Structures are given as structure tokens and as C-alpha cells.
Amino acid sequence: MTDLSFPRPNTLSPTPIPCPTVDSLDGILPDEPLLMMGAGPVPIPxxxxxxxxxxxxxxxxxxxxxxxxxxxxxxxxxxxxxxxxxxxxxxxxxxxxxxxxxxxxxxxxxxxxxxxxxxxxxxxxxxxxxxxxxxxxxxxxxxxxxxxxxxxxxxxxxxxxxxxxxxxxxxxxxxxxxxxxxxxxxxxxxxxxxxxxxxxxxxxxxxxxxxxxxxxxxxxxxxxxxxxxxxxxxxxxxxxxxxxxxxxxxxxxxxxxxxxxxxxxxxxxxxxxxxxxxxxxxxxxxxxxTLEKRFARHQRCSLALQAGIAALGLRLYTPEDCRLNSVVGIEVPAGLTPRDVCHHISRHYQVEISGSFGLPIVRIGQMGEQCREHHLFRTVHALGRTMRDLNAKVDLPAGVAALEESLSASTRDALGASR
CATH class of the missing domain: 3.40.640.10 (Type I PLP-dependent aspartate aminotransferase-like (Major domain))
Known part of the structure; x- marks a missing residue:
């Protein structure tokens, strides 16, 4: 006759693993949602x-x-x-x-x-x-x-x-x-x-x-x-x-x-x-x-972001002739690390940007839903404030003004072309 009873516990086995107590996501995630402006993932519609x-x-x-x-x-x-x-x-x-x-x-x-x-x-x-x-x-x-x-x-x-x-x-x-x-x-x-x-x-x-x-x-x-x-x-x-x-x-x-x-x-x-x-x-x-309008939106927003970063007084990492529109690399000022910048902008301004595999840069994404004007203004402002907080010399008003001027100029050009 087959014995269907459960096997006896091994007296030499370790103590059973206790049921853990963990926080809900509400206790882990920040009170204010982070704006995802790194190299991905991006905000979703x-x-x-x-x-x-x-x-x-x-x-x-x-x-x-x-x-x-x-x-x-x-x-x-x-x-x-x-x-x-x-x-x-x-x-x-x-x-x-x-x-x-x-x-x-x-x-x-x-x-x-x-x-x-x-x-x-x-x-x-x-x-x-x-x-x-x-x-x-x-x-x-x-x-x-x-x-x-x-x-x-x-x-x-x-x-x-x-x-x-x-x-x-x-x-x-x-x-x-x-x-x-x-x-x-x-x-x-x-x-x-x-x-x-x-x-x-x-x-x-x-x-x-x-x-x-x-x-x-x-x-x-x-x-x-x-x-x-x-x-x-x-x-x-x-x-x-x-x-x-x-x-x-x-x-x-x-x-x-x-x-x-x-x-x-x-x-x-x-x-x-x-x-x-x-x-x-x-x-x-x-x-x-449509792809045509989407390409134009990405180029317009990326060029405006690049203008804002340059006007802050920060250096773009890649030469203009081979610079990617969809992810913008920024050299970190001397004395700072990418981790310093990414941690501070996330903790204090709820904007997420990325470091990059050992390179002395931070990266801001310009992909899909990241390419919206309100996201650009918030990101440039947060980056400028972060640099100031970390004692790097930047011109925050000039950065925001350059961003605005680039976006306005491209809008004027588009309106002129449509007439």
C-alpha cells in the first residue's frame, strides 16, 4: 500500500523562512512623480x-x-x-x-x-x-x-x-x-x-x-x-x-x-x-x-534644449556634426561627478537624468513624450539649479532665455513656411 502521508520534517533542516514585512509602493515611490528625462525609459501617454x-x-x-x-x-x-x-x-x-x-x-x-x-x-x-x-x-x-x-x-x-x-x-x-x-x-x-x-x-x-x-x-x-x-x-x-x-x-x-x-x-x-x-x-x-511631424518636433525640441544648455555655460559632449538629437550629452563641470548631478536633480527637483557607463557626462533624453516644451523648461531650470546648488558656475536666466528664443524662432519659421 502506498504511503501518502507527508514526509517527516528533517530535524537537521534550518528554521523555516519567515514571511517578510515590506513597504507598499506608496511607501517607496516619491510623493511627487519623477519626470523621466534620462536616456530611457520615457514618460508614457x-x-x-x-x-x-x-x-x-x-x-x-x-x-x-x-x-x-x-x-x-x-x-x-x-x-x-x-x-x-x-x-x-x-x-x-x-x-x-x-x-x-x-x-x-x-x-x-x-x-x-x-x-x-x-x-x-x-x-x-x-x-x-x-x-x-x-x-x-x-x-x-x-x-x-x-x-x-x-x-x-x-x-x-x-x-x-x-x-x-x-x-x-x-x-x-x-x-x-x-x-x-x-x-x-x-x-x-x-x-x-x-x-x-x-x-x-x-x-x-x-x-x-x-x-x-x-x-x-x-x-x-x-x-x-x-x-x-x-x-x-x-x-x-x-x-x-x-x-x-x-x-x-x-x-x-x-x-x-x-x-x-x-x-x-x-x-x-x-x-x-x-x-x-x-x-x-x-x-x-x-x-x-505622422513621422514627418514627429521628426520635426524632435529636432525642434532637441536643438532648443542644446541651445539652453550651451547658454547655461555647460559644454555639449559630442561635436555638432555627429550629435544625436534623441539623447543629449553634457560634460560635467570639474569637481563634480555624474552621480552627484543625477542624485541631486532627482532628489531636489524630481527630474531624472542619466549618467553614462563611466563617461564624465550626464545625458538628457529627447525621445517621444520627453519632447514637450513644458518638459524642456522644467529640465533646464532643474539642471541649472542643481549646478548652482553644487557650486558650479552657470547662467540660469540665460539658459532659460535661450531655450525660449530657440523654440519661438522655430515656431516663427514654421508659421512663415505655412503661409
């Missing part, structure tokens, strides 16, 4: 926040309709007619890993253009799956030389080239991306582009530029929640994914399995339903505004 509170069947007809609309809107934002648009349950880095792990395997020749923290991350991902990785290392605050890139590609004959459109770590914009893609494609390579902070904030045309894979996260330019991302494959890239002979070692990130959910309304794993609904609303708001 009310429609996105509402969608993120809804749960539906992840395999039902309603979800299938949502997914179809997400793909349609994403094609507009990516500027691609490719069928192979997928969502990723994870941050932008998960989409990055989906791109790398599906296109490369042991022995694949990969060239990574590395000019910062995130471009180096793609190289590291490729190394971890056994690819043969070469890096084209670019000096800080510079962009890759097209001649050097061409020589490197001719020498190493990579099958895959990876590059970041906007390197958020040091706020460098790889403005020659279109030419880099042209050179790589002419040599027969597939090109993977990280557009996590630039998609919908700066022009990027996947099909016209010949890009094979574009990845983005939800929590930056799209102004959705962290944790649900997007990826688009060209037909050539998808053919490589589909015809590979060894299975992807990443089960959750296997694009051919993800296709079952994103294109066949079938099961892969339980999708982040609320996050997908939030992404739907974020994309809908982008489409309502």
Missing part, C-alpha cells in the same frame, strides 16, 4: 498607460486583430514593406540578441562597427554564440570612416555587419548610416541596425537604405513601456533565418518559433499581452502624428 492595464487572451481573435495592426503600424514606422515584422518579449537588447542569434552561428564572420557601449554589446553577443567577430573600433565622439570601413570589409569579407544608428552611451549619431549600408551590401553582407533610440525620432528608411534588420525598444522614441520590443527582417535576412541548418540555441528568441505567434496566431509562449496592447497604442499615436 495616458492611452499607453491605460492599455498597459488591460489583460486579454493572448491567443484569441481580439489579440490576433491587435497583432495585425501592430505589424501594419510598425511597417510604417520602420518604413518597410517586409512581411517579417515581429515583437519581442524583452527589452531592446533582447531584440538585438534575436537579430544576432538568428543570423549568426559558430564560424559566421561578423563585423561590428563599435563606437560606444551598445555597439560593443552586439559584438559581444555574436562572440557568445561562437561567431568570428571583427570590430571596427571608432574613437569616442567620432563616426566611422567610410574608407576604413570599405577596406575592413574587403579584407574580412563579413557575412553580417552590425552598427548602432544612435549610440546612446556617448550621444553619437552615425549620420553616414545609409552609405555604410551601401558599402556593406555591395560586398554581400547583411546589415543589422540598432535603432533603439532613433526609430520615430530621426529619419531611418529601412527599405530605401537597404537595411536587413532593424531593432528597437518600446521605451524610448515610441513612448511605450519597457519590456516589449520590435524587430523587422528583410526578405534576404529572413531567408538566412529560415534556411539555417542548426537550430537557434535561444528557444525564446528563435524567430521561426516567434513567427508562429506573430504571423499564424499560434502558440510560442504566453505573450506579454498588456505590453503588446501598450505598444499598439504607442504606435497608433506615432501614426496619428
Amino acid at each position: 495616458a492611452a499607453v498607460a491605460h492599455a498597459n492595464s488591460v489583460v486579454i487572451n493572448h491567443l484569441g481573435d481580439t489579440m490576433a486583430r491587435v497583432i495585425n495592426q501592430v505589424k501594419t503600424m510598425a511597417r510604417y514606422v520602420f518604413q518597410t514593406r517586409s512581411n517579417w515584422v515581429l515583437g519581442v518579449a524583452g527589452p531592446g537588447s533582447a531584440a538585438m540578441e534575436m537579430a544576432v542569434s538568428n543570423l549568426a552561428w559558430p564560424g559566421t564572420r561578423v563585423l561590428s562597427v563599435v563606437n560606444g557601449f551598445f555597439s560593443d554589446r552586439m559584438a559581444e553577443m555574436a562572440r557568445r554564440i561562437g561567431a568570428t567577430v571583427t570590430t571596427l573600433d571608432v574613437a569616442d565622439r567620432e563616426i566611422a570612416s567610410l574608407d576604413t570601413l570599405a577596406r575592413t570589409i574587403e579584407r574580412d569579407r563579413p557575412e553580417i555587419v552590425t552598427i548602432v544608428h544612435g549610440e546612446t552611451s556617448n550621444t553619437v549619431w552615425n549620420r553616414q548610416l545609409k552609405d555604410i549600408v551601401r558599402i556593406a551590401k555591395a560586398a554581400g553582407a547583411l546589415v543589422v541596425v540598432d535603432a533603439v533610440c532613433t526609430l520615430s525620432t530621426m529619419p531611418l528608411d529601412m527599405d530605401a537604405w537597404g537595411i536587413d534588420v532593424v531593432i528597437t525598444g518600446g521605451q524610448k522614441g515610441l513612448s511605450s513601456i519597457p519590456g516589449v520590443s520590435l524587430i523587422a527582417f528583410s526578405d534576404d535576412a529572413w531567408d538566412r533565418v529560415r534556411t539555417r541548418t542548426a537550430p537557434n540555441t535561444h528557444w525564446c528568441l528563435d524567430a521561426t518559433l516567434a513567427e508562429n505567434f506573430w504571423h499564424k496566431a499560434g502558440y510560442h509562449y504566453t505573450a506579454p499581452v498588456s505590453g503588446v496592447l501598450a505598444l499598439h497604442e504607442a504606435l497608433r499615436l506615432v501614426c496619428t502624428e
